[in-house]
Amino acid sequence: MASIxxxxxxxxxxxxxxxxxxxxxxxVSADARTRVLAAVERLGYRRNAVAxxxxxxxxxxxxxxxSDVLNxxxxxxxxxVEEEARALGYSVIxxxxxERPDLQDHHVRNLLDRRIDGLLVSPTDGGSPLMLDAARAGTPMVFVDRWIPGVDVPVVRADGQAAVRDLVAHLHGLGHRRLAIIAGPAATTTGSERVEAFRAALAEYGLPLPDACIGQGDFQADSGRRVTEGFLDLPRPPEVVFAADNLMALGALDAIRARGLRVPDDIALAAFDDIPWFVHTDPPVTAIAQPTGELGRAAVRALVDRIEGRPPQSVTLPARLVVRRSCGEDSPPVQRSTP
Amino acid sequence: MASIxxxxxxxxxxxxxxxxxxxxxxxVSADARTRVLAAVERLGYRRNAVAxxxxxxxxxxxxxxxSDVLNxxxxxxxxxVEEEARALGYSVIxxxxxERPDLQDHHVRNLLDRRIDGLLVSPTDGGSPLMLDAARAGTPMVFVDRWIPGVDVPVVRADGQAAVRDLVAHLHGLGHRRLAIIAGPAATTTGSERVEAFRAALAEYGLPLPDACIGQGDFQADSGRRVTEGFLDLPRPPEVVFAADNLMALGALDAIRARGLRVPDDIALAAFDDIPWFVHTDPPVTAIAQPTGELGRAAVRALVDRIEGRPPQSVTLPARLVVRRSCGEDSPPVQRSTP
DNA sequence: CCCAGCGTTGTAATCGATTCCACGAGGAGG
DNA sequence: CCTCCTCGTGGAATCGATTACAACGCTGGG
Incomplete structure (x- = not known):
């Protein structure tokens, strides 16, 4: 390949x-410029980005x-993220x-070795020494979706509290009282925050959240399946299962179907993270939607600000409830006088 | 950051x-090695991959x-691909x-500038001069899923012919006679091959494939919606819609639901490319499943063979039909004597 | 005792770009 | 006419690694 x-x-x-x-x-004189451009054209020269x-x-x-591309x-x-980065003149790796800390570390190491200008992370765990060192050493970094408390790095995320409260109100209005949650790993902020938001919202309605109704998942479909089976085996199974992400909701759907039960008649289902497919599942799934695109764009902007010497800003955007049919019919409350 | x-x-x-x-x-003497390793450790030295x-x-x-990450x-x-590449000591960008040729070109250019060792492409179109030049200039390259005829590059793909024949047999057995297809762009091999396989299979059953029953899509959900609306507006709408990819099937589902019609009672639906969500749609969608993981791994192996000087091999793996409920009840044919 | 050969090490060239510095030409101003 | 500045240009250092080549000390065979 031709060089300079x-x-x-x-x-x-x-x-x-x-x-x-x-x-x-x-x-550069106009003359020289033309000659160079002509030579570039003739040789099909392309700048070596490595050099x-x-x-x-x-x-x-x-x-x-x-944490998981398949999600x-x-x-x-x-x-x-790629879209906004491209608009700003950056590429993305x-x-x-x-969801594996060792793989996360592998990638961080690899990216650091390649001397990327900045790092966008949605941490799978509390943070390996490698990542914390990098942050401390001044590698431009921004957390997106999930973050690690106590590290001085801007965070771009969605706040689901209000939406979770809306969800609980919706469920309560539908007459549901025994609610369960499939939680994400406690090591992740989204894992614990969603449980806390749910617990707080339940408390407002005087509803308990017994330990038996908190299943430990790992944000993967299989765990959703496993936890849901546990719920269904309970002497008094919950009336609602709230999955802390969409893959666990998929697993829950699997488990429920495997028992021959129906949603929402036998058990209601709701999920965190809305996706296009939820419109077409049987039944359509009520979910909490994050402003995903805006989150990605804001994260890139914050990171690029940091890289280019401007002060980066943390951003928190609200999530919102999208009601569909998986928690019960959306008929006016008056109608459902007799459960 | 510490240097060598x-x-x-x-x-x-x-x-x-x-x-x-x-x-x-x-x-290198054992002594020197220990001292170097100690220094590396002490300084937290990491090799500069750029240099x-x-x-x-x-x-x-x-x-x-x-062509489309959201698919x-x-x-x-x-x-x-990333998994296999990692196992072989490579990273992936x-x-x-x-589905936009200009964006495809942008990325090819960018990757070439970064002097990647090899390129895996699922071309969105017939191939830009840039890509063809690169192939001719000897850049190690492998086509995966889609390919460009007439270019001397190994191809790793799935053969859907047999599966499409199975699908048509299934549909015919269910009594369907007026079948339509939402095709992908003719510029892509998967776009045209799937139509041809469908047409050939129909011919075996003496069924026609009139032009009105071939809708031109672009592998995106919106086009599936649009084309399906067109089908439904026909004086005699088709009994079955076969979408050439999963996103167009999603769009078709949207359009059908918007009309208040039901699958499969009012119209049947099938798709190329199986995905986990198809199990949970309403109804579960009959689809042709590709051995996706194996395809990705084989493609990487072929590319790495080429890069490391071994002769690369084209690979074709069979796709297979997965019958669910979206084309009609799976009851024994005897049952459905009266339509 | 000398020298060939081996193992270990350092010096320096190199990859392909960017950029500081110096230099020459030419125009403006005194 | 001389000086100073600006403009355009080339030479060469540099980034952080790899590696060919030369040189060194040491050992063992002749």
Missing amino acids: KDVAAQAGVSVATVSRVLNDHPS RSLRTDQTHTLGLVI PYFTELARS IGNAD | KDVAAQAGVSVATVSRVLNDHPS RSLRTDQTHTLGLVI PYFTELARS IGNAD
Whole structure:
């Protein structure tokens, strides 16, 4: 592949001049510029980003480490991140941690070795020494969706409290009293926050959240299935299962169907994270929707601000409840006088 | 960040020796090795992949340009690609073309500039000059899922012919005679192949495929919706709609539901590409499943073979039909004597 | 005792860019 | 006409690694 030297030779100028043309530095004569451009064209020259990065110490690349690409929520996040980054002149390298701390570490290490300009992370756990060191050492970093308390890094996330309260109000209005939750890993903020928001909302209605009604999941479909089976085996199974993410809701749906039970007649279901497929499941699933695209874009903007020397800002956007049919018919409350 | 020079100074040796330790070259004394390793540890030194790539002319990175990350099929493909690549010591940079040739070109250009070792592409169109030039210039390349005829590049893909024949047999057995297809872009191989396979299978049963029953989609949900509306507006709407990918099936489902029609009673639906959600849609969708994971892994192996100087092999794996309820009840044919 | 050969090490060239510095030409001003 | 400045340009250092080559000390065989 042609290098800058070849171009210089072709154009009859020095490499310095070629470089200046390429970076449109003002002090180049029109004549030289034309000759260089012609040579570039003729040779099909393309700038070697590797060499350029070595010299300038910037890669114009962002790293994005997400917990699970197969989760449509994160896929959409990744997509919006790439879109905004591209608009700002950056590329994105995605690392999929698959909810495994060791894989997350592998990707962080790899991205750091590649000298990415900044890191966007949705941490799978409390943070490995590697990641904390990087943050402390000044690697531009922004947490998105999930974060690690006590680390001085901007956070871009959705606040689900109000939406969870709306959900509980909806469920209470439908007459449900025994509610259960499939929680995410306690090591993640989204894992614990959603349980807390749920507990708080229940308390407002004087409803308890006994330990038996808190199932420990790991944000993967299988765990949703397993936990739901546990709920159904209870002497008095809950009337509602609230899954802390969409994959666990999928697992719950599997488990419920496997028992031959029906949603919402036998048991109601709701999920955190709305996705297009929820419109077409049987029945359509009531969910809490995050402003995913806006989250991704805001995260990139914060990170790029940090990289380019502007003060980055944490952002919190509200999530909102989307009512469908999986928790009971949406008929006016008056109608359902007799349960 | 500490460089190899800092390590050399710390350890009291030359940079050459440090480099030799790092690449475990045999001729280094045990003593020197220990001192270097200690210095590496103490300084928290990490090899600069950028500098290393410049010198060695390899990045140990694969580029993957896919047509649409939001399509669960491609998400899964991307995941398996990354997994296999990691196992083989490579990282992957994903470029999402969003079914747009210009974006596809942007990513190919970007990846080439980064001097990736090889390119995995699922082309959105017939191939831009840029991509064809790269292939001709000897950039290691492998097509996955979709391919471009006439280019000398290995292809890893699924063959859906048999599965489509099985599908048509299934539909015919259920009594359906007027079948329609939502096709993908004719510029893509998967777009045209699936229509041809469908047409050929119909011919075996003496069924026609009139132009009115071929809707032109673009593999996106919206087009599925639009085309389906067109079908439903026909004087005699088809009895079955076969969507050439899962997103268009989602769109079709939307359109059907919007008309207040029911699947499969009013109209049957089938899709190419199976995804976990199809189990839980209303009704569960009959689909043709590709061995996605195996496809991704085989593609990476072929590409790495090519990169490392071994002869790469094209691979074709069979797809298979997964019958669910969206085309009609699976009851024994005898039962449905009266339509 | 000398020298060939081995193992270990350092010096320096190199990869492909960017950029500081110096230099020459040419125009403006005194 | 001389000086000073600006503009355009090239030479060369530099980024952080890898690696060819040369040199060193030591051992053992002749």
